[in-house]
Amino acid sequence: MKRIYIGALVVLMMVAFFSSCQRAVKTEPAKPGPKVEKVEEATPKVERPELTEEEIFQRQTLEELNKKGYLKRVHFDFDKYFIRDDMKPILQSNAEWLLKFSTVVVSIGGHCDERGTEEYNMALGEKRALSAKQYLVSLGVPAERLRTVSYGKTQTLVKGVDEETHYMNRRDEFTITKK
Numbered sequence: 001m002k003r004i005y006i007g008a009l010v011v012l013m014m015v016a017f018f019s020s021c022q023r024a025v026k027t028e029p030a031k032p033g034p035k036v037e038k039v040e041e042a043t044p045k046v047e048r049p050e051l052t053e054e055e056i057f058q059r060q061t062l063e064e065l066n067k068k069g070y071l072k073r074v075h076f077d078f079d080k081y082f083i084r085d086d087m088k089p090i091l092q093s094n095a096e097w098l099l100k101f102s103t104v105v106v107s108i109g110g111h112c113d114e115r116g117t118e119e120y121n122m123a124l125g126e127k128r129a130l131s132a133k134q135y136l137v138s139l140g141v142p143a144e145r146l147r148t149v150s151y152g153k154t155q156t157l158v159k160g161v162d163e164e165t166h167y168m169n170r171r172d173e174f175t176i177t178k179k
Helices: 002-020 053-059 062-068 085-100 118-138 163-169
Strands: 105-111 146-152 171-178
Touching (some): 062 171, 085 118, 105 118, 118 171
């Protein structure tokens, strides 16, 4: 019986030996195929229509609109509330903008320089705001869209005592309060 095991073991070893001695298969490198150019797929461009001026306006907050300075301030002479000739083009521009955006409501704040009593400057500031309102109404802006308020000398724009400083403080400010 031992002989059978030894014979079987020898046969198995020979099979293993001869099967591991196979000849190496020679492989040739793959031949390059026809040259293919890389085709890039064009991403379709989605053309968004340009926003209209009205759409741009509607997307802005009141704070952003006021910061942009669409409505310019006007200045006054000392102790006066009538609209100066050099300020009329500014009010004309303000009126055009207000007529373009017909839902806007504006507060016109009348301001004074630091000279004079508080009571006097409150009255003068109100006259200045009313003067600008009347001028805008004469240009076609509906009166119900214009509010007036006087700040007198309580909200100076710049500090100082020279004439340039006083001039800068004698003004009407236009603040958009509703779109």
